[in-house]
Amino acid sequence: MSIFTPTNQIRLTNVAVVRMKKGGKRFEIACYKNKVMSWRAGAEKDLDEVLQTHTVFMNVSKGQVAKKEDLAKSFGTDDLTEICKQILAKGELQVSDKERQTQLEQMFRDIATIVAEKCVNPETKRPYTVNLIERAMKDIHYSVKANKSTKQQALDVIRQLKESMQIQRAHMRLRFTLPAKEGKRLKDKLKPLLKVVESEDFDDQLEMVCLIDPGCFREIDELIRCETKGKGSVEVLSLKDVEEGDEKLE
16 A cells, blocks of 8 residues: 655655744754754855755654745745755754754864964963863853854954963964055055064065964955055965974963
8 A cells, every 4th residue: 555745745864953933933944964053154165065955844853844925924035045045044953952062062172273273372472282272261161152153253262261361363474575666655554564573675675574463464465455556465474473393382
């Protein structure tokens, strides 16, 4: 005897569900495990790698598909891909308590790793270990936010740790080469954005090697590119101002 599955039901297995309430109704999408956070962090760009199906459900576990009229009324569109993106961005990821705890522990470790890679002790110019950063994060009772990227949270952690320990973003070492005509004029505009000028050579053109805060790189790059109409250049010599030859600080 044949058993027919109703046409408005789809059965899926090994699924991560993202749920969103809108217009008084519940909507769900079925995603692949571990892909939702990658999408939200910007690491995964291909929507097909995240969604098991471009279908919006009322209830994924029961296979109940949402009605087109409900979707149009709640989201203002019947474009399923666009609706899936909205739910993926703003919805709540449904995971078990054990999965959530494992995920948060991994994010905690990832955040500490990013902080350790980007920061140094300003007095010694040497980096901290990941374990030390983890201990410092626990000391300030940092709580991981599952819906924020680890990069965003790493910046939050750096700001908070500055209140309790010696820590700063590692400097970026750059070389600027500017035409002589623009060099004199731009030098005064660049100075406030530079931390340390290591060398300066002004012959037929201005060449400077300096240390900057990484957060100033885009502003410096745009300033030189626009003001010199592409004739000036910016070269990244190193991403960190770190002393070599010594162990990391414990």
